[in-house]
Amino acid sequence: DADVTQTPRNRITKTGKRIMLECSQTKGHDRMYWYRQDPGLGLRLIYYSFDVKDINKGEISDGYSVSRQAQAKFSLSLESAIPNQTALYFCATSDLQGRSDTQYFGPGTRLTVL
Amino acid sequence: QQPVQSPQAVILREGEDAVINCSSSKALYSVHWYRQKHGEAPVFLMILLKGGEQKGHDKISASFNEKKQQSSLYLTASQLSYSGTYFCGTERGDSNYQLIWGAGTKLIIKP
Numbered sequence: 001d002a003d004v005t006q007t008p009r010n011r012i013t014k015t016g017k018r019i020m021l022e023c024s025q026t027k028g029h030d031r032m033y034w035y036r037q038d039p040g041l042g043l044r045l046i047y048y049s050f051d052v053k054d055i056n057k058g059e060i061s062d063g064y065s066v067s068r069q070a071q072a073k074f075s076l077s078l079e080s081a082i083p084n085q086t087a088l089y090f091c092a093t094s095d096l097q098g099r100s101d102t103q104y105f106g107p108g109t110r111l112t113v114l
Numbered sequence: 115q116q117p118v119q120s121p122q123a124v125i126l127r128e129g130e131d132a133v134i135n136c137s138s139s140k141a142l143y144s145v146h147w148y149r150q151k152h153g154e155a156p157v158f159l160m161i162l163l164k165g166g167e168q169k170g171h172d173k174i175s176a177s178f179n180e181k182k183q184q185s186s187l188y189l190t191a192s193q194l195s196y197s198g199t200y201f202c203g204t205e206r207g208d209s210n211y212q213l214i215w216g217a218g219t220k221l222i223i224k225p
Binding site: 040041042043044045048058059090102103104105106107108 | 116146148155156158161201203212213215216217218
């Protein structure tokens, strides 16, 4: 079984709808991240969490919210989806080893907002 | 703030060498390299830390010039399996462990 899973893998929704993307991990890592990936722009950080009680905004948090339900679960919500939120979304986890840590990515969720 | 990767794309024949560069305008603590194949998640290759040595991974190695805020990824005797998009993620010295990612370099290896 995959260490980092994301559901759904694909989602098509309409403008104005609220949707939630879910991420679960079995790696036992404390740190979890949500990124979006757009062609030609690389990965951009939306939110990150260093433990259940710690949630931080990334560089592009506007229009998104998150919930860290447990060490293993980190959800991303779009309260009112808009077309420019169409992107590939990745969840990642890491376990701090010294100062810098390796991030492990889930398979991604392809979101289309019509 | 986003690091600049060059080239944007490169096409090689199997067995040829490639160099991918990553430059930042900010002082860096570390540089992370990942590879992403089409339709898949990024996969970790290596981390280079400030004050650290050049690292290697099979025929893929990397260097980090702290003074220039630059890192280079070297792929020697490229194999078909090296195809994909390579991303650098940079961590600033004053950051709270966030990575800022480059836009990626697409590498195509032809037989």
